[in-house]
Each structure stands twice: as structure tokens, then as C-alpha cells.
Amino acid sequence: MSNLKGRNLISITDFSKEEYIQVLDIAEEFEKNPKQKILSDKVVATLFFEPSTRTRLSFESAANQLGARIIGFSDPGATSVQKGESLHDTITMVSSYSDLIVMRNPKEGSSRYASEVSTVPVINAGDGANQHPTQCMLDLYSIRKTQGTLDNLNIAMVGDLKYGRTVHSLTQAMCNFNATFHLVSPEELKLPSSVKMSIKNAGLKYYQYTEIKDIMATADIIYMTRVQRERFADPLEYERVKDSCILSADMLKGCKPNMRILHPLPRVNEITMDVDKTPYAYYFQQAQNGVYVRQALMAAILGVR
Amino acid sequence: MDTKKELVVPRIENGTVIDHIPTNVLYQIVHILGLENYEDEVLIGNYLTSHKFIRKGIIKVKNKYFDNEEINKIALVAPMVTIIRIKNYEVIEKLEAEIPDHIDNFVKCMNPRCITNHEAIPTKFDVIDKKSLKLRCHYCEKFVTKDTIRFCE
Numbered sequence: 318m319s320n321l322k323g324r325n326l327i328s329i330t331d332f333s334k335e336e337y338i339q340v341l342d343i344a345e346e347f348e349k350n351p352k353q354k355i356l357s358d359k360v361v362a363t364l365f366f367e368p369s370t371r372t373r374l375s376f377e378s379a380a381n382q383l384g385a386r387i388i389g390f391s392d393p394g395a396t397s398v399q400k401g402e403s404l405h406d407t408i409t410m411v412s413s414y415s416d417l418i419v420m421r422n423p424k425e426g427s428s429r430y431a432s433e434v435s436t437v438p439v440i441n442a443g444d445g446a447n448q449h450p451t452q453c454m455l456d457l458y459s460i461r462k463t464q465g466t467l468d469n470l471n472i473a474m475v476g477d478l479k480y481g482r483t484v485h486s487l488t489q490a491m492c493n494f495n496a497t498f499h500l501v502s503p504e505e506l507k508l509p510s511s512v513k514m515s516i517k518n519a520g521l522k523y524y525q526y527t528e529i530k531d532i533m534a535t536a537d538i539i540y541m542t543r544v545q546r547e548r549f550a551d552p553l554e555y556e557r558v559k560d561s562c563i564l565s566a567d568m569l570k571g572c573k574p575n576m577r578i579l580h581p582l583p584r585v586n587e588i589t590m591d592v593d594k595t596p597y598a599y600y601f602q603q604a605q606n607g608v609y610v611r612q613a614l615m616a617a618i619l620g621v622r
Numbered sequence: 623m624d625t626k627k628e629l630v631v632p633r634i635e636n637g638t639v640i641d642h643i644p645t646n647v648l649y650q651i652v653h654i655l656g657l658e659n660y661e662d663e664v665l666i667g668n669y670l671t672s673h674k675f676i677r678k679g680i681i682k683v684k685n686k687y688f689d690n691e692e693i694n695k696i697a698l699v700a701p702m703v704t705i706i707r708i709k710n711y712e713v714i715e716k717l718e719a720e721i722p723d724h725i726d727n728f729v730k731c732m733n734p735r736c737i738t739n740h741e742a743i744p745t746k747f748d749v750i751d752k753k754s755l756k757l758r759c760h761y762c763e764k765f766v767t768k769d770t771i772r773f774c775e
Contacts, residue, residue: 346676426761445735447762
């Protein structure tokens with residue numbers, strides 16, 4: 318078992334497969350007993366340089382339930398960042414006030430840089446379009462919980478596979494578990510070739526489709542993402558394809574009984590409300606699982622698990 | 623009778639000769655090595671006839687020996703150049719530039735959202751593929767290729 322004390326989590330590749338499983342095992346323990354005051358002597362700084370309600374509240378709830386004190390900001394406009402303070406100086410200062418830094422910043426690579434400046438561990442809560450590793454870990458947790466395993470699954474990814482950061486990270490992570498990938502997207506939003514290459518390099522297979530119905534009988538997990546209008550150069554093209562990536566309850570006929578639908582949220586209209594009541598909807602529990610995974614990460618990195 | 627051809631770019635007594643430079647990157651190499659600010663003789667010839675290339679460039683830098691790190695930077699734009707160290711008009715060493723595994727504070731990240739383009743941070747790149755020249759930014763993890771490579775000012 319690895320000692321994760323003092324480690325940073327910036328990118329999905331920073332932890333090994335075994336270390337991910339270790340964190341998921343700890344998260345299971347917190348799911349059974351989430352309120353443990355094991356971090357009551359710790360201060361967690363949450364630095365959100367851009368708004369992210371769900372991620373920030375999830376981290377803060379996780380820290381609170383473990384008894385940690387939280388300092389930080391959710392709006393850099395009210396801080397010295399607004400006065401032109403460098404990230405270097407902000408992190409140097411905050412690392413002297415806290416035991417762990419959780420940071421979201423729209424500048425890509427900012428969390429990696431912060432981890433090099435900080436004297437305490439840093440967890441990346443999203444650095445622009447680059448990495449959001451705790452989202453990936455809660456996705457893995459949700460997949461394992463609903464399927465009983467991470468191995469040999471048929472994972473369908475639907476929607477914006479080109480720009481969807483969560484899709485890229487989850488694909489990378491699932492390459493460790495002998496997954497088969499089923500990719501459903503409009504032509505303009507196909508998975509980038511670099512990500513497809515990592516599937517091939519892992520000796521795994523992927524199949525591409527343009528309609529959700531094509532993967533319904535095969536998928537163990539359907540990972541839905543939002544197709545955003547602004548991603549299309551031609552608005553007519555958006556109008557033409559926008560409905561091809563919408564999932565409604567009537568489309569679920571013929572799916573596997575174990576199939577579950579995940580979504581990083583927020584959803585707009587890509588999953589219709591009638592899906593929420595079906596046994597296949599899992600996206601709200603998925604968000605809840607984020608709290609347990611973040612508890613596990615904080616506890617492991619702060620050396621109490 | 624002396625059969626040697628006349629040298630278009632004169633010999634140097636001591637220093638470095640960078641030979642077989644593709645003509646389109648000669649001035650880039652001048653810049654990479656910071657020769658604009660070098661305060662001694664720098665002899666530059668371009669579009670000279672060569673055996674290896676149809677046309678080539680050559681740079682002779684008097685009284686200067688570059689270290690390996692500086693030489694390897696040249697490999698990023700011209701992997702086939704020859705570096706010759708001269709002492710008392712004699713060749714004392716011939717080197718070939720080699721693309722390093724890591725490149726610090728030299729290549730510019732082309733991602734406008736990368737933190738290195740917003741704060742005074744030295745850039746760092748890992749070389750992923752030396753053959754096709756593919757680099758990955760240590761910070762934002764985006765790739766830079768031969769076609770998109772730019773250097774820090």
C-alpha cells in the first residue's frame with residue numbers, strides 16, 4: 318500500500334492504478350461513516366479563482382465532515398489577486414496558513430505551478446480545460462460502485478468528446494482497466510486523435526457512432542456530456558446535430574439491467590427529466606460520491622488514512 | 623599550385639563553426655545562440671554551395687565555445703548541423719547537436735491559456751518524440767510540434 322501523505326494530485330497521471338484503487342477503498346469507508354472528526358487539527362484552504370459551486374461545496378462539505386477548518390475564497394475579486402498579486406505570492410502566503418490547498422484556476426498548468434511553489438500539498442480542483450482529477454476519481458468510484466468492478470467494462474461516452482475534459486481523463490483512467498470504449502458524438506466533436514491513440518497504445522478497442530441508440534444494448538456505463546452551441550463554427554450544423562446526443566427514457570428499452578447513466582453535471586437538456594426516475598439514472602448519486610472521494614483524498618494526503 | 627578553393631567565409635583561429643545549416647533556419651540559430659549580442663567577430667554565410675545540401679548556411683563565432691545545453695537547443699530547429707570546435711586554426715572536436723529529454727526556459731508554450739504566458743515562470747517541456755519533434759508543456763500538458771515551436775524572447 319502506498320503512502321499518499323504529502324502527495325500532490327494535479328493530473329490524473331500523478332497516481333498509479335493501485336493508488337487510485339487505494340483512494341476508492343478509503344472512500345468506501347467514508348461513505349459508510351462520513352462524519353469522522355479526524356482532521357480537526359487541520360486547516361484546508363480552498364482557493365477558487367473562478368466560480369464552481371458544485372466542486373467547491375463538495376470539497377468544503379468533505380473537509381467540514383472530517384472536522385477540518387476551511388479558509389479561502391470563491392471570488393478572487395475580493396482578494397489581493399485583484400490588486401495584481403502573482404499566483405506565486407498568493408500560494409506562498411496561503412501555504413503558510415494551511416495544511417492543504419485545494420485550487421481551481423482558469424489558467425492551465427496553474428495547479429502544477431502552485432504545487433511547485435507551495436510548502437503544503439495541492440489538490441487540483443480544475444485548471445481551465447486541462448485537468449480535474451477529483452472528478453475523474455469520483456467517476457471511477459461511481460463506476461465501481463454500480464458495476465461491482467472497474468475491469469472489462471463497456472464504457473459509452475456521449476456528446477462533446479472533443480473538448481470534454483472529463484471524457485479525456487476518464488478515458489485515460491479506464492485504459493488501466495481493460496475497458497472497451499463506445500464513442501457517440503457529432504462529427505465536429507469526435508474524441509481527439511491523441512486520446513484515441515492512448516486507447517490504442519493500451520491495446521484496447523474503441524468504436525465510433527453518431528446515434529445513442531447504437532450503443533444501448535452494449536453499454537455498462539453511458540457517460541453523458543453537454544453539447545455546447547458555441548463549439549460549432551456553423552450554427553446550422555449545431556441545429557442539425559443537437560438532438561442526436563439527447564437521451565430520453567423511451568430510448569432506454571433494451572439496455573442492460575446493470576447499465577447506469579453518469580454525467581459530470583450541470584446538465585442542460587441532454588438528459589431529459591423523465592430519465593431521472595428510471596433505475597438507470599445515477600448522476601446525482603455520482604455527485605454525492607464526490608464528497609466521499611474528496612474526503613478519502615484529503616485524509617490520505619494529510620496522513621490520517 | 624594550391625588546389626584548395628577560396629573560403630567564402632574566412633577561417634577563424636579559435637572558436638566554433640556551425641556548419642550545414644539549412645538556409646531557412648540560419649537566422650533562427652543566430653537568435654537561439656544570442657549572437658545578436660555577442661561582442662566579438664561572428665561570420666555568417668548563407669546560401670553557400672554544399673555537398674550535403676544544395677545550399678547551406680554557416681556561422682563562425684570567434685573565441686566562443688558553446689556548452690552542450692546551448693548546442694542541443696540548435697537541434698530543435700536543425701538536427702543535422704555539425705558543430706566544430708577550432709583551436710589555432712585546427713579542428714579539435716566535431717559534435718552533432720542532440721535533442722535533449724527536457725527543455726527548460728527556452729521554448730514558448732503556444733497555449734494562450736497556459737500559466738507560463740500569464741506569470742513570470744520559466745517554461746519547462748518534456749520531449750515526447752525526438753524524431754517528429756513533439757514536446758509537452760510541463761504545466762498545461764499541451765503539445766508543441768515542429769510546426770508550432772516558438773522560442774522565448
